Amino acid sequence: MAERVWQRMSEQLADERTEAGSPVRVAGRAVRLVPDRGPGVAESALPAEYQRILTAVRQAAGPVSTRQIGEVLGLVTGTRGKPEPLRGKLTKLADRGWLHKRPDGKFTTRW
Structure with a gap:
């Protein structure tokens, strides 16, 4: 059982890295699909799923x-381990300056 869980988690992590974590080659240059937030980088530069996440955090009361x-x-969150891919995306957005991750593990917008 533990091997199946490990295998599934490894596959999810690999998919996540492929989707947005690792640089992708475009015209011979390495480009991140989730760019660092900075001057001249619009939210529209993010993949659609990450834009939805930002919108949800922005609309929250706190x-x-x-x-x-x-x-x-609308994701399944009640099962142990199911929120982990989303947590990775939220953390990635925080690491790249789009969100702020508080010491208690909660997320807020930076603006």
Whole structure:
């Protein structure tokens, strides 16, 4: 059983890296699908799924947990391990300056 769980998690992580974490080659140059936030980088530069996540966090009344965002997006969050891919995306957005991750693990917008 543990091997199946490990295999499934490994596949999810690999898919996540392929989708938005690792640089992708475009015209011979490495380009991130989730760019760092900075001057001249519009939210429209993010993949659609990440834009939906940002919108959900922005519409929240205050700091939100991964589970709360998952529920807003219609994702299954009640099963252990299901919110982890979303948590990775939220953390990636925070690492790249689009969101702020608080010490309690909740997320807020930076603006």
